[in-house]
Amino acid sequence: MLPTTIEYASQRTLTTQQIADAYQVEAKSLLRNFQRNRKAFIQGEHYYALTGDELKRFKASRQNDATLKFISTLYLWTEKGAWQFAKSLRTEAASRAFQLLMSQCFTKPSEYAPQTAALITSPEYIVAIEHRVSHLEQELRKATIHTGEQKRVQIAVRQRVQGLSTSRAYQAKLYPKLYHALKKTYQVSSYRDICRVDLPEAMRFIAHWQS
Incomplete structure (x- = not known):
């Protein structure tokens, strides 16, 4: 309902x-x-x-x-x-x-059918709705990770780096390497610009990354 x-x-x-x-x-x-x-x-x-x-x-x-x-x-x-x-x-x-x-x-019927609500089933109305949905779906695909998801990436990177080495000096070298690999793989200027649709794959990338 x-x-x-x-x-x-x-x-x-x-x-x-x-x-x-x-x-x-x-x-x-x-x-x-x-x-x-x-x-x-x-x-x-x-x-x-x-x-x-x-x-x-x-x-x-x-x-x-x-x-x-x-x-x-x-x-x-x-x-x-x-x-x-x-x-x-x-x-x-x-x-x-x-x-x-x-x-x-x-959506109000008047937005697409100002003269009569019966036109809500017209091809023009349906096309307008489909176009609107398509546009919103494209926006969804382009949406970047939000603050909470950025923290998930940071935690995953830290866990991966710490899992690769116990040396803090070496860890300091691994962090920029891993972030650089992320940016290169997903073609972004910052990990914050990773698209939300790519987040699950990015998390797997981090978990299996090798220096």
Whole structure:
């Protein structure tokens, strides 16, 4: 069952719980992701944060929603916010769910069919949606590793170097060699620029690297 969007600031939005249910993850996991990568989210573009009287009014309009009872800050996520989560989760379930949310929840019929909602099934509308999905998939493939994943790479490099030698002097020589090998293999100027889709392979590369 598709979630019901919430109209806020002339945009269709979803709550954290609604996106979590769609992406098959815990809401707490999404919020932790948000806190770790807060710089990637812009208030008013990716999300809205409701607090104080504004939140009280919102709760009053949804008195039957038990998930709102103890919330002191309510986040409402736009299509861009939902996409940002889908990118960071990088799971098939999240990718499929986002495509469904985009076409069935976030997209207003008037965006593609201003004269009649019946045109939503027109070839032009379908092509527009497919183009939009294709563009977002390309963006997903180009997305680079986030802060948490960069730390995973750092830890993996340290473990590999320490596994190759117990000499700190020699380890100091191995670190730049391994990072150079990473950059050369994935054709990036910094390990931070490794694409997320390449991360599993990069981790294996590090684990089996030989000086």
